[in-house]
Amino acid sequence: MKKTLTAIKKAITGAVPGLEPDLRLDGRGILTLSGGCESWNQVVDAGHAAAKIEGVKNVVNKLTVKGAAPPRPDYDAVCALGREAGVIAEADVLIIGAGISGCGIARELAKYDLRILVAEKGDDAGAGATKSNNGNIHPGHAVKPGTLKARLNVEGNRMYTQWARELGFELQRSGAMGFVTNYALVPALRVAYNTAMQNGVDGVELVDGARARELEPGLNRSEAGRKAVAALWLPSMGLVEPYKVAVALAENAAANGVRFMFNCAVGDILREDGRARGAVTSRGLIRARLVINCAGVYADDISAMAGDECFTIHPRKGVIAILDKARRPEYDSLCEHITFEDVKRAMKKQETKGGGMCRTPEWNILMGPSAVEIPDKEDLSTSPEELAYSMGRGEGPAPYGDIIRFFAGNRPADYSEDFVIEMSPVTHGFVNVAAIQSPGLAAAPAIARMVEGIVGEASAAEGSPLKKKADWQPLLQKKREFRNLTREEQDGLIKENPAYGRVICRCESITEGEILEVLKSPVVPASVDAVKRRTRAGMGRCQGGFCQPRVVELMARELGISWPDVVLKGPGSNILIKENREDGESA
Ligand SMILES: Cc1cc2nc3c(=O)[nH]c(=O)nc-3n(C[C@H](O)[C@H](O)[C@H](O)COP(=O)(O)OP(=O)(O)OC[C@H]3O[C@@H](n4cnc5c(N)ncnc54)[C@H](O)[C@@H]3O)c2cc1C
Numbered sequence: 001m002k003k004t005l006t007a008i009k010k011a012i013t014g015a016v017p018g019l020e021p022d023l024r025l026d027g028r029g030i031l032t033l034s035g036g037c038e039s040w041n042q043v044v045d046a047g048h049a050a051a052k053i054e055g056v057k058n059v060v061n062k063l064t065v066k067g068a069a070p071p072r073p074d075y076d077a078v079c080a081l082g083r084e085a086g087v088i089a090e091a092d093v094l095i096i097g098a099g100i101s102g103c104g105i106a107r108e109l110a111k112y113d114l115r116i117l118v119a120e121k122g123d124d125a126g127a128g129a130t131k132s133n134n135g136n137i138h139p140g141h142a143v144k145p146g147t148l149k150a151r152l153n154v155e156g157n158r159m160y161t162q163w164a165r166e167l168g169f170e171l172q173r174s175g176a177m178g179f180v181t182n183y184a185l186v187p188a189l190r191v192a193y194n195t196a197m198q199n200g201v202d203g204v205e206l207v208d209g210a211r212a213r214e215l216e217p218g219l220n221r222s223e224a225g226r227k228a229v230a231a232l233w234l235p236s237m238g239l240v241e242p243y244k245v246a247v248a249l250a251e252n253a254a255a256n257g258v259r260f261m262f263n264c265a266v267g268d269i270l271r272e273d274g275r276a277r278g279a280v281t282s283r284g285l286i287r288a289r290l291v292i293n294c295a296g297v298y299a300d301d302i303s304a305m306a307g308d309e310c311f312t313i314h315p316r317k318g319v320i321a322i323l324d325k326a327r328r329p330e331y332d333s334l335c336e337h338i339t340f341e342d343v344k345r346a347m348k349k350q351e352t353k354g355g356g357m358c359r360t361p362e363w364n365i366l367m368g369p370s371a372v373e374i375p376d377k378e379d380l381s382t383s384p385e386e387l388a389y390s391m392g393r394g395e396g397p398a399p400y401g402d403i404i405r406f407f408a409g410n411r412p413a414d415y416s417e418d419f420v421i422e423m424s425p426v427t428h429g430f431v432n433v434a435a436i437q438s439p440g441l442a443a444a445p446a447i448a449r450m451v452e453g454i455v456g457e458a459s460a461a462e463g464s465p466l467k468k469k470a471d472w473q474p475l476l477q478k479k480r481e482f483r484n485l486t487r488e489e490q491d492g493l494i495k496e497n498p499a500y501g502r503v504i505c506r507c508e509s510i511t512e513g514e515i516l517e518v519l520k521s522p523v524v525p526a527s528v529d530a531v532k533r534r535t536r537a538g539m540g541r542c543q544g545g546f547c548q549p550r551v552v553e554l555m556a557r558e559l560g561i562s563w564p565d566v567v568l569k570g571p572g573s574n575i576l577i578k579e580n581r582e583d584g585e586s587a
Contacts (some may be wrong), residue, residue: 001025001055002057002288004025004053004054004056005023005025007053007054007055008023008025008031008053008056008392009023009181011049011050011052012033012046012049012050012052014049014579015046015048015049016037016046016049017047018343019035019037019042019046020035021033021034021035021046021063022034022035023481025055025056027347028057028310028425029055029056029057029058030053030057030058030059030060030309030310030311031050031056031058032059032060032062032063032064032215032309033047033059033060033062033063034063034289035063035064036063036064036065036066036067036538037063037064037065037066038065038066039065040065040374041371041373042063043061043063043064043065043138043314043341043375044061044063044314044373045576046061046063047059047061047063047312047415048313048415048417050415051126051415051416051417055310057086057310057412057416058310058311058415058416058420059309059311059312059414059415059416060300060309060312061312061314062307062312062416065375067331070235070375070376070377071121071292071302071343071376071377071378071538072301073265075268075281075305075370076267077267078265078266078267078268078280078281078282079267079268079280080500081267081282081283082267082268082280082281082282082283082284082285082559083280083286084283085284086284086285086287087279087284087285088283088284088285088286089117089257089259089261089284089286089287089288090287090288091115091116091117091278091286091287091288091289092114092115092116092117092288092289092290093109093114093115093116093117093288093289093290093291093292093455094116094117094118094119094278094279094290094291094292094492095116095117095118095119095292095294096118096119096266096279096291096292096293096294096295096302097118097119097120097128097293097294097295097296097299098120098122098124098125098127098246098260098262098294099125099126099127099128099129099130099225099246099294099296099436100126100130100242100245100246100440100441101294101433101436101440101444101447101448102118102120102292102403102433102449103125103126103246103247103249103250103253104117104203104249104260104296104444104445104448104454105190105292105433105447105448105451106118106249106250106253106260107249107250107252107253107256107258107448108448108452109258109451109452109455109474110252110256110258110451110469110478111468111469111472112255112398112466112467112469113123113466113467113468113469114351114466115257115259116253116258116259117126117258117259117260117261117286118250118253118259118260118261118264118265119261119264119265119279119281119286120261120264120530121263121264121265121266121282122262122528122570123262123263123525123526123529123530123567123569123570124247124262124272124523124525124526124527124530124533124534125246125247125249125250125260125523126242126243126245126246126247127460127530128296128297129238129242129296129297129409129410129411129412129440130243130246130441131242131361131409131428131435132318132320132380132407132408132409133242133253133318133320133369133409133438133441134320134358134366135239135240135241135242135361135366135441136176136237136238136239136358136439136441136442137156137157137160137171137236137237137238137239137361137441137442138153138155138157138237138438139157139176139196139201139202139204139234139236139237140153140157140199140200140201140236140439141192141193141196141199141204141232141234142192142195142511143195143199143281143439144195144417145195145198145199145507146419146422147417147418147419148418148419149418149419149439149443150199151199151446152203152388152419152443152446152450153199153442153443153445153446154200154201154441155445155446155449156439156442156443156444156446156447157202157236157441157442158202158444158471159192159445159446159449160238160442160445161397162445163245163249163445164240165477166252166474166476167245167248167475167476168248168475168476168477168478168479169240169241169244169248169478170240170244170335170359170361170446171238171239171240171242171247172238172240173235173236173237173238174237174238174239174359175210175215175233175234175235175236176234176237176239176358177215177216177231177232177234178192178231178232178234179209179212179219179224179228179230179231179232180228180229180230180231181224181227181228181229182229182277183229183230183553186229186230189206189230189231189232190206192232193206193344195329196232196234196313198374198482201234201236202235203233203234203235203236204232204233204234204235204236205232205233206230206231206232207230207231207232207233207261207545208229208230208231209227209229209230209231209555210388211229211231212228212230212231212233213225213226213228214468215231215233215544216231217421221483228321234537238442239358239359239360239361240361240441241361241362242359242441243533243534244534245441245444247534250523251476251521251522251523252324252473252474252475252476254523255473255476255522256469256472256473257469260523261281261283262517262526263282263283263526263571264281264282264283265281266279266280266281266295266302266305266533267279267280267281268280268305269302269305269306269307269427270285270287270431271306271307271427274426274427274428275427275428275429275430276288276289276290276291276306276427276429276430277289277429279291290360290429290430290431290455290458291306291429291430291431292431292433292451292455293306293430293431293433293434294433294434295434296412296436297315297377297410297412298313298377299313299412299420299432299433299434299435299436300312300313300414300434303424303430303432303434305425305519305564306424306427306430306476307427308424308425308426308427308430308432309428310413310420310424310426310432311414311416311434311435312414312415313377313412313413313414313434313435314373314412314413314414314415315373315374315375315376315379315410315411315412316371316372316373316374316379316408316410316411316413317370317371317372317373317374317380317386317388317408317409317410317411318368318369318370318371318372318408318409318410318411318438319368319369319370319381319382319383319386319389319390319406319407320366320367320368320369320390320406320407320408320409321365321366321367321368321387321390321391321403321405321406322365322366322403322404322405322406322407323364323365323366323367323395323398323402323403323404324364324402324403324404324541325362325363325364325365326381326393326541327478356393357393357398361534363403364404365398366393367390367391367393367445367524368389368390368393369390369408369409370389370390371411372386374410374506377411379408380408380409382406382407382563383410386408387406390406391403401542404540404541404543405543407423411437411438412434412436412437412440413435413437414435416435416436417437418435419433419434419435419436419440419443419447420432420433420434420435421433421434421450421454421501422445422454423453423454423457423458429458431451431454433451456485463530476539479514479517480493480500480513480517481514482500482509482510482511482516483508483509483510483516484512493513497513499511499512499513500512500513500514501513504537504547504550504551504554505535505536505537505538505539505540505544505546505547506540506542506546506547507539507540507541507542507546507547508536508537508538508539508540510535510536510537510547512550512554514535514537515531515535515551515554516554516558518531518534518535519554519555519559520558521534524559526566526567527556527566527567527569527570527573528544528548528552528566528567528568528569528575529568529569530552530569531551531555532544532551537551538544539549543555552566552576562579563576563579564576564577564578564579
C-alpha cells in the first residue's frame with residue numbers, strides 16, 4: 001500500500017507539478033483524491049496519472065478548482081417530490097437511464113419472467129449521450145487491448161447484425177478505411193493493425209495503396225486518396241441512427257412487458273440491510289429487488305447514492321456538425337466506405353481521441369466530434385473553436401454553408417478509461433453499468449448480454465433462477481418510411497390510411513401517418529424534439545420552421561393535451577404560452 005501511495009504521489013507531481021492532494025486508497029484499489037487545483041485540466045490530468053498506477057483500480061476525484069465544485073443536480077428537490085408522492089411502483093428490476101445501455105439491458109432481460117421498470121429523467125429513450133453521437137458501430141481497432149471495452153466492442157459489433165434483423169432498424173456495414181499518404185506513417189498504421197488483431201477485429205487487413213484504391217474506388221477521386229501508400233481496411237465498421245436503435249430496443253422491451261417512465265429523475269437509492277431496494281424518483285418511490293445503474297454522465301452520483309462511491313465521471317464534450325445531405329454528390333467519393341482518420345494522432349493519446357468525418361445511414365455527413373474535458377455535465381455549449389476543430393476533420397475543410405446543425409454530447413468517461421460493469425461488492429442488488437464512453441454504442445449488445453449474466457448469477461445465488469417467458473417476442477416490425485417506398489407502395493399506403501398522403505415535414509418528406517405511428521408507440525415520446533428524432537420531422541434544412549406547429553397540433557390531438565402543454569424538450573420548455581381563441585387555436 002505504502003509503495004503504491006508513493007508511486008501515485010510521484011505520478012501526480014509528474015503530471016501536475018506542485019500539486020500535493022490528499023490521498024485515500026482503500027483495500028479494493030479505489031483511490032480518493034481531494035484538494036485544490038488551478039484549472040480543470042489539472043484536475044483531470046491528476047486523475048488520469050493516478051489511475052495508471054498499478055494497484056489503483058479506479059479514482060474518485062474530489063479535486064476542485066480553487067474551491068469550486070462542479071455543478072450537481074438538485075437531488076434534494078427530487079427526493080422531496082418523490083417522498084411526498086409515496087410508493088408508486090413495485091418491480092423486480094429497476095433500470096436507471098434509458099440510453100442505449102439501459103434500453104439494451106431492458107430488452108435482454110424482458111426474455112425472463114421479471115417485472116422490469118426503466119426510470120428516465122429525459123423525455124424519451126436515448127435522451128443522453130445516445131442521441132448525440134456519430135452512430136458508428138466501431139470495429140474495435142482503436143481500443144486498448146485487454147480492456148473490457150475492447151472485448152465488448154468487438155463482440156457488440158458482431159451482435160448488431162442480429163439486433164438489426166430482429167428490431168428492423170437500418171444497419172449499413174459501410175466498412176472503414178484509415179489511410180496514410182506518407183511512408184513515415186506506415187509504422188503507426190501497423191500499430192493500429194496489431195491492435196485490431198489483438199482485439200480480434202473481424203476481417204481487418206493492412207493493404208498497400210493500390211489495393212486500397214481497389215477496395216475503395218472513391219479514393220481515385222480525391223487528391224489524398226490518389227497519394228495513399230498504405231491503408232487499414234476494416235470491413236466490419238457499421239453505421240446506424242443511434243436514437244432509432246434505442247427506441248427500437250425500448251419498443252420491443254415494452255411489447256414484452258417492460259414499463260418505461262419518462263421525466264422520472266432518480267434522486268436517491270433506497271437501501272435496507274446493505275442491499276438496494278429501489279429508488280426515490282421525482283414521481284414517487286419505486287421499490288425493486290435489483291437496481292441497475294445506466295445513468296451515463298450521472299452514474300457516479302447514482303453509485304454514491306447506493307453507498308458505493310468507486311469512480312468519478314469526468315464529462316468529455318464532443319461537438320459534431322451535420323451537413324446538408326443535398327450536398328451528397330460532393331462528398332460521395334469521400335465517405336461511402338471511409339471514415340478519415342489521422343492514424344498518428346489516434347495512436348498518440350487514445351483517451352482524448354476525437355473523431356473525423358463520417359456519414360449517417362441517411363447520408364448526412366458528420367464532421368467531428370471534438371474532445372474537450374469539461375467540469376459541467378450539463379454543458380452542451382458549442383464554441384467557434386470546437387466547431388472549427390470538427391469542421392477541419394475531413395480531408396480538406398468543409399464549407400460552413402453546408403452545415404444544417406451542430407450540437408454537443410458528453411462522453412461519460414471515468415479515470416480508468418474503461419467500462420465499469422459489475423455487481424457492487426458493497427451494496428448487494430446494485431449493478432453499475434457505468435463509464436460507457438465510446439465505443440458504448442457499438443458495445444451495447446454485448447453489454448446487455450454481460451448484464452444478463454450478472455443478473456442471472458445473482459438470481460440463481462438467491463435461490464430464484466431466472467425463468468424464460470414462453471411468449472417472449474424478439475421481433476419488432478420495421479417502421480414504414482414513406483420517403484423510402486416505391487411509388488406503388490406509397491399509393492397503397494395512402495389508400496390504406498390517407499394520413500400518409502399528408503406531408504408534414506417538407507424538407508424530409510415526413511408524413512402525418514409516420515408521426516401518428518410514433519405517437520401510438522408502446523413507448524410514447526414526450527416532446528416535439530423526441531418526435532423529431534424518431535421521425536426526422538424538423539431535421540431538414542429549415543429545422544422545423546414549417547412543420548413544428550403541425551407537430552404540436554398532432555401531439556396535442558393524439559395525446560389528449562392542450563397545445564400549450566406540448567413541450568419542446570423536457571418540463572418547462574413549453575412552446576406556446578396560452579390558448580387565446582375559443583376555437584382552440586393558440587397564441
Ligand atoms: C460526441 C460523441 C460521439 C460518440 N460517437 C460514438 C460512436 O460513433 N460509436 C460509439 O460506439 N460510441 C460513440 N459515443 C459514445 C456513446 O454515445 C455512449 O457510449 C453511449 O451513448 C452511452 O450510452 P448510455 O446508455 O450508457 O448513456 P446515455 O445515453 O447517456 O444514457 C444515460 C441516461 O440516463 C439518464 N439519467 C441520468 N441521470 C439520471 C437520473 N438521476 N435519473 C434518471 N435518469 C437519469 C439520462 O437522461 C440518459 O438518458 C459517442 C459519444 C459522444 C458524446
